[in-house]
Amino acid sequence: MIQSLLIANRGEIACRIIRTARAMGIRTVAVYSDADAKALHVLQADEAVHIGPSPARESYLVGEKIIAAAKATGAEAVHPGYGFLSENAAFAQAVIDAGLVWVGPKPASIDAMGLKDAAKALMQAAGVPVTPGYMGENQDPAFLAGQAAQIGYPVLIKAVAGGGGKGMRRVDSAADFADSLASCQREAAASFGNDHVLIEKYILSPRHIEVQVFGDSHGNVVHLFERDCSLQRRHQKVIEEAPAPGMDPATREAICAAAVRAAKAVDYEGAGTIEFIADASEGLRADRIWFMEMNTRLQVEHPVTEEITGVDLVEWQLRVASGEPLPLKQDELSITGWAMEARLYAEDPAKGFLPSPGKIDHLALDHRIRIETGVDDGDTVSPYYDPMIAKLVVHGVDRDAAINHMLTALNASYVSPLTTNQGFLFECLDLAEFRSGRIDTGLIAEKGDTLLPAQSPSKLAVDTAAKRYRRDFLDWVGWQPNDMRSGLFGFRLNRPAPSEVVLYVNGSAVTGDVSGFESDFGLCATMTPGNEIFVTERGQTFRFTTRGTDGTGHHSAHDGDILSPMPGKIIAVEVSEGQAVTKGQKLITLEAMKMEHTLTAPFDGTVAELSATPGAQVQVEALLARIEAAG
Structure with a gap:
């Protein structure tokens, strides 16, 4: 067995x-990297090695630095996780050539499935069976x-070396093909170094079904x-589940058998996932x-497979990499819940799901459910890496129970002060189509803005915040009349406690009813x-304060200012100063x-100012252009 990793x-x-x-x-x-010097994974490991600056291309993507760190610390094996170098056959071979154990499939298998x-x-x-197309x-x-x-x-244009939804475009007509192809190729070249x-x-009612496979060095799969x-x-997974809704035993047997044949075709060892697309217009067939x-790696969503099978897939990876046979045979594996x-x-x-x-x-x-997090x-x-905060994982006796567990967990969680997709997740899970299992990869796009969470709290949320404040703070301070921060509405000494409390949310004053504060909170x-009250409603968290400003000094830009939504690189400027433009x-x-982010004109007008230049690196909220309204 591997002793150091x-x-x-x-x-x-x-x-x-x-x-x-x-x-x-x-x-x-x-x-x-520099950005991760105090990261949770650094604190949890027995030892940690600095490998370079914050950009991944100068640290986590430099195989030579990682191998040198392994040899310097006496590590026997290297586990690549997912992303970064996990599906890089050259890196896998370099690890092996350095006399280390590679916790993953053989380089030849990665090569065979890499394109x-x-x-x-x-x-x-x-x-x-494969999808019709040109390759x-x-x-x-x-x-x-x-x-x-x-x-x-x-049709769907896909980068041959792609993954994670990058380098992929749906094209609905010949008129859109050239622009979509060029954009896809640029993104593919930037993400994978390969623009092919x-x-x-394109399947019009597509379901994304994938099968977890595992092989060992003894020929078992x-x-x-x-x-x-x-x-x-946009081709990026939001909710994953196991098993697949509507999957009958005969279809499951067929798709899983095909996945095993696929793994055997490349002499596969370790954890892998065979991804299928299903035409669900008449159900799964x-x-x-x-x-x-x-x-050819561990998937982000591997915990759902672990939850229904009772298997630790990382433990299996380490055992297989150590030369052991698979711990279980096929007939010893089953689905529970x-x-x-x-x-x-x-x-x-x-804001279009821009990273925050x-x-x-x-x-x-x-923490009543399984939480996978690195923060x-x-x-x-960090703006340098994927902005995932955590994966929330639930298990239930059936699908309805799992959905309800997740909704409960989303309502019992909050992150501050960052903006998150938590409310969006709640709205997706609560869709009638999702609850009934009538889903396909276009459902979120079809629902559009109806899935955006509320930006202002309801009366119930305001009252809940006021009651929490009334119970946990005002009683504790003893109703001091000189406490100007108390938020009391119409307070006078020696009179009954007020029935209302004034708080602030999103910079505006709100008045909450505190009757029944002893037990009835509602949410x-x-x-x-610091006397902040967080209330989560339908997954969306609202931050209430006792003051009218949060001290951030943040201000909104002029309507026509085109600001950079995040740090990045300008790769194309489509207009010139003085040019007339139309909305969108x-x-x-x-x-x-x-990933590429397109900035568009907010209304009809003229480009009054243009500071963006191709190739320039810009910071968040940098002014790139200014549009003056027509007329």
Whole structure:
């Protein structure tokens, strides 16, 4: 058995691996960049090594630094987690060549599945059904446009080396193909260093079904059943669950058997996921499920499989990497209950889900459920990496119980002062379509702004905050008449306690009814030592204070100011100073967090000022352009 392990990753997955390694008596070594010097995974590991500046390309993506750290600390093995170098065959081979144990599949297996086009050809040869499309070498835009026309719109352009929703565009008509192709290729080149794409038929009622597979060095391969990851926003998973709703035993047997054939075709060892796309227009059927790709690593959503099978997949990875056979045979694996995972991100749904990095002053997550996180109170969600705060994982006797557990957990959690997608998650889970299992990958886009959480608290939320304040603070201070911060409404000494309390939220005064404050709160409310009251309603957290300002000094920009929503690089400027523009017209393309963000004109007008230049690095809220309204 491996005795010491270096984790070539960060955040919640590094903490997750450390937890299992510690339980197995394995010494752990963390690596960290400048931005992560005080990160949770660094504090939890037995030893930590600094590997460079904050940008991932100068630290977590530099294989030589990671291997040097492993050798310097005497680590026997390297676990890549997910993302970063986890599916880099050259890095895996370099680890092996350095005399270290690679906790993952053989480099040849990673290579075989690393490019989507080659993987699809391999799967066809192994008898695994694949989606109709073009996956050849010819990357001439005109030729690709012709292939799209032959396949028939809508089509999906996908980076052959892609993943995580990056380098992927749906195209509905020939008129949109050229722009979508160029944008997809730019994003693919920036994210993966490879701008080659393939084209697939876009399935109009698609379900994303994936199967967890596991192989060992003794020729054994098993599946651990399926997960459904159909609830997605822009091809990025929002809610994952296991098993898949509407999956009958015959279809499950067919898709899982196909996944095992796929893994055996590449002589697979370790944890992997075979991803399928299903046409769900007539429910799940074995003859309408096709191979999409294989992820040759542990998945972000692996906890839901662990919850329904009782298996620790990280422990299996470490045992298989140590040369042991799989702990269980196929007939010893079964499904118990239902599990769901929700990804909690520092992002603003009201602003197009732009990342909202920053310091976390208060982190209170419902620890009655499984929480996977890499941050704590006082930590910072960095603009350099994925803005995930935590994964919330629940298990129930059935799907309804799992949904209700997750809704309860979202209402019992809060993060401050960062803006998160917590309320959005609640709205998604509470959709009638989701509750009934009538989901596909387009559901979130179809619902649009109806899924955005409320921006102002309800009367119930205001009253709940007032009652919490009345009970936990005003009684404690003894009703002192000279306490001007008490928030009392119409208070006079020696008179009965008031029935109302004035608090502030979003900079505005609100008056809450405090009758029945002794027990009836209505919603979950928490009060901090600094006299802040947090109330969560439908997953959306509102921060109430006893003063009319939070002291941030934040101000809103002029309506026509085009500001950078986050730190990034200007990759395209579509207009010039003095040019007339129309509402919604593309002005500037910003690359940030490995994705492209398009900034558009807020109304008809003229470009009065333009400071953005291609190639320039800009900071958050930098003024890029100013539009003057027409007329």
